[in-house]
Amino acid sequence: MSEYFFLTNVGNEIVNTINISRFTSNRRSLSNNEVDFKVGIYIQKNDSVEWQKIDELKFNNSNNIKLSSSDYNLALGQLAVVIPCSIEFDLEDTYDVLPSPISRKIDFSPVAERAAIYFKKEKAFSSYQGEFPYQMSRIKGSFLTFDPLIKNRNESIKTKMVLINIHSKKLNEKELFTLNIADSTTKEVLQSASYVHNSACVLDVKSTHMNELCFYSRHTLGIPIFISYDDNGYLSAEHNHPPSEYFYHNKIDGQKVLKQNWFNQLP
Amino acid sequence: MKKLINKIVNFNNNSRPHSFIFTKVQKINSDISDLFTFILDDYETIFIAENNLALMLASPVECIHIFHFFDNNGVLISFHESKSTRFHFKLSITEKITSGLKFGSFTHHVKYSNAITNQHNKLLHNISFQHRGYTGYRKDLDSGYSYVHGNFGGIYITKNKKIKSLARNRVRHTYIPQLIIKPCYKYDFIFLNPTTKKLNIKFFLIEKNNVKILKEKSLVPYASFKFTIDFPELELESNISWETNLPIARCIVFEHIDKYFDVFHS
Numbered sequence: 001m002s003e004y005f006f007l008t009n010v011g012n013e014i015v016n017t018i019n020i021s022r023f024t025s026n027r028r029s030l031s032n033n034e035v036d037f038k039v040g041i042y043i044q045k046n047d048s049v050e051w052q053k054i055d056e057l058k059f060n061n062s063n064n065i066k067l068s069s070s071d072y073n074l075a076l077g078q079l080a081v082v083i084p085c086s087i088e089f090d091l092e093d094t095y096d097v098l099p100s101p102i103s104r105k106i107d108f109s110p111v112a113e114r115a116a117i118y119f120k121k122e123k124a125f126s127s128y129q130g131e132f133p134y135q136m137s138r139i140k141g142s143f144l145t146f147d148p149l150i151k152n153r154n155e156s157i158k159t160k161m162v163l164i165n166i167h168s169k170k171l172n173e174k175e176l177f178t179l180n181i182a183d184s185t186t187k188e189v190l191q192s193a194s195y196v197h198n199s200a201c202v203l204d205v206k207s208t209h210m211n212e213l214c215f216y217s218r219h220t221l222g223i224p225i226f227i228s229y230d231d232n233g234y235l236s237a238e239h240n241h242p243p244s245e246y247f248y249h250n251k252i253d254g255q256k257v258l259k260q261n262w263f264n265q266l267p
Numbered sequence: 268m269k270k271l272i273n274k275i276v277n278f279n280n281n282s283r284p285h286s287f288i289f290t291k292v293q294k295i296n297s298d299i300s301d302l303f304t305f306i307l308d309d310y311e312t313i314f315i316a317e318n319n320l321a322l323m324l325a326s327p328v329e330c331i332h333i334f335h336f337f338d339n340n341g342v343l344i345s346f347h348e349s350k351s352t353r354f355h356f357k358l359s360i361t362e363k364i365t366s367g368l369k370f371g372s373f374t375h376h377v378k379y380s381n382a383i384t385n386q387h388n389k390l391l392h393n394i395s396f397q398h399r400g401y402t403g404y405r406k407d408l409d410s411g412y413s414y415v416h417g418n419f420g421g422i423y424i425t426k427n428k429k430i431k432s433l434a435r436n437r438v439r440h441t442y443i444p445q446l447i448i449k450p451c452y453k454y455d456f457i458f459l460n461p462t463t464k465k466l467n468i469k470f471f472l473i474e475k476n477n478v479k480i481l482k483e484k485s486l487v488p489y490a491s492f493k494f495t496i497d498f499p500e501l502e503l504e505s506n507i508s509w510e511t512n513l514p515i516a517r518c519i520v521f522e523h524i525d526k527y528f529d530v531f532h533s
Contacts, residue, residue, distance in 0.1 A: 148317075149315075
């Protein structure tokens with residue numbers, strides 16, 4: 001497994017930062033504890049299929065690399081993809097196909113090669129340890145998730161649902177897709193937003209939706225992040241786990257049946 | 268032959284988080300829960316439980332949500348059941364439910380009536396459910412909750428109503444979260460022992476060119492432990508690691524500064 005990371009601009013003065021350390025997250029105690037690598041940072045313009053390098057960073061004398069969306073002047077919903085790669089790898093200025101990230105796995109230990117992904121609004125902050133798996137960036141897929149993280153909303157708390165989609169393969173053109181919010185019981189679509197390849201779809205969830213909700217796109221997969229915040233110093237960000245995590249045995253079959261049942265009923 | 272060699276290479280029992288026999292050879296018919304933590308001294312805790320069958324069917328189904336609560340020494344202290352047809356059920360964890368305890372761990376399982384399981388027998392035959400859920404914490408009644416999803420455990424209940432675990436101790440592993448320990452911040456690391464054996468944890472602070480041992484702790488099965496780092500004298504950003512016999516030793520991390528806090532799994 002190897003992983004990309006990302007920075008994006010979700011609006012409302014919320015800054016997205018990430019921290020990556022040179023230490024592999026999990027290893028046998030007898031194994032070496034670090035991997036030397038650098039990161040390249042690439043963006044695509046909304047109407048372009050070409051990746052452009054905007055930065056390249058090494059650890060130098062530090063154990064950590066810190067990156068911030070505010071350093072790269074990203075437009076709302078624009079993604080900057082962070083690619084861990086070997087020190088010797090020559091990162092070109094432009095690509096049609098995004099380079100694959102290196103694996104930071106050292107031994108047989110189970111590990112997700114993550115970064116700390118933070119969202120900050122003034123002094124309030126919230127984070128999760130996350131990544132965008134390289135394998136996911138090579139699949140078209142579909143997307144379905146639910147609303148447990150926007151329970152207990154009150155009038156002063158706003159929630160953004162951010163869908164991160166990264167396609168590392170060559171694109172001939174950028175397609176327009178739709179992310180929908182539907183009532184989980186009636187399956188009626190309540191709200192929609194458009195997005196393109198290699199972007200973050202930022203959807204401000206209306207506080208008038210009182211029933212249980214589902215979020216779906218028939219066209220791409222993606223990682224959903226829910227960011228709830230208010231003007232009094234509250235901010236919470238967490239990613240939903242994928243539907244496969246509802247199952248222990250036969251995760252893939254379970255997820256397939258679940259998605260079929262929902263997509264057969266959703267408009 | 269190539270298949271056999273691949274199987275041998277991939278067997279790698281020293282880094283399997285869960286019992287090989289129970290997960291690969293003998294099917295567990297029960298559902299599997301992560302181990303979650305409740306904190307009621309400075310916080311309110313809620314848990315968002317998933318109604319897995321309803322989610323799978325895309326249709327509301329009556330579900331009995333079953334919660335088992337353990338004290339910080341791993342002793343089972345209470346049991347709670349709630350019925351709901353919703354896709355997600357919210358439980359506010361109160362001292363009434365935890366028998367007065369303010370800190371400990373809990374599990375979540377689901378049960379459906381015989382009529383429902385018989386109706387979906389074919390669908391349920393080849394799968395088993397897993398409960399990750401989302402635990403929410405808040406300090407201020409007017410604020411929203413900060414959530415973290417479950418990420419370690421493997422706890423199940425046998426037909427004889429005994430609590431068992433698939434989690435296993437293996438060779439020594441070292442876990443380093445992608446977390447910078449910052450001067451002026453306070454950190455709480457909450458560890459739960461999901462195994463049926465004693466779990467030894469050794470904490471290290473990684474300064475720029477120096478590694479020092481911070482603490483060693485031994486946890487009995489299902490026990491909970493909060494390790495706090497609050498170093499006003501820390502001048503430089505550092506990293507933290509811990510060594511245990513778990514193949515992947517994740518914990519819940521609280522990061523605090525002033526009135527603000529964040530919670531995430533390592």
